[in-house]
Amino acid sequence: MAEIKLNTFQINILLSPQEKDDFQFLLEKGVYCSTCKDICSEVTDYTVKLTKLNDLLVKGKCATCGNKVARVMEFGEDQAFFKKANKFRESVAKKKP
Numbered sequence: 001m002a003e004i005k006l007n008t009f010q011i012n013i014l015l016s017p018q019e020k021d022d023f024q025f026l027l028e029k030g031v032y033c034s035t036c037k038d039i040c041s042e043v044t045d046y047t048v049k050l051t052k053l054n055d056l057l058v059k060g061k062c063a064t065c066g067n068k069v070a071r072v073m074e075f076g077e078d079q080a081f082f083k084k085a086n087k088f089r090e091s092v093a094k095k096k097p
C-alpha cells in the first residue's frame with residue numbers, strides 16, 4: 001500500500017470524533033523536538049500522510065525553533081481504523097482518472 005497525503009477534509013472523513021481528539025492531543029502534546037529537547041509547544045506547517053501501515057505520519061516544524069519535527073501516530077493498530085483507512089484508500093483510488 002502506498003502512502004497517501006491527506007488534506008484537512010480527508011482527515012475529517014477518516015477520523016472519528018474520538019480519534020480527532022487523540023490526533024489533536026498528540027499534535028499538541030506528543031511531538032518531540034530534538035533541537036529543543038522537549039515536546040513542541042506547537043507544530044506549524046504540518047502535513048499528514050496515511051502510511052503503509054495505516055498509521056498517520058505528521059511532519060511539520062517546531063514553532064519554537066523552526067526545526068523539522070515528525071511523529072507517527074499509530075492509528076493503524078486499531079482494527080476499526082485500519083478497515084476504515086482501507087475503504088478510504090479504495091475511494092481515493094476510484095476518484096483518479
Ligand SMILES: [Zn+2]
Nearest residue numbers: 033036062065
Ligand atoms: Zn524546537
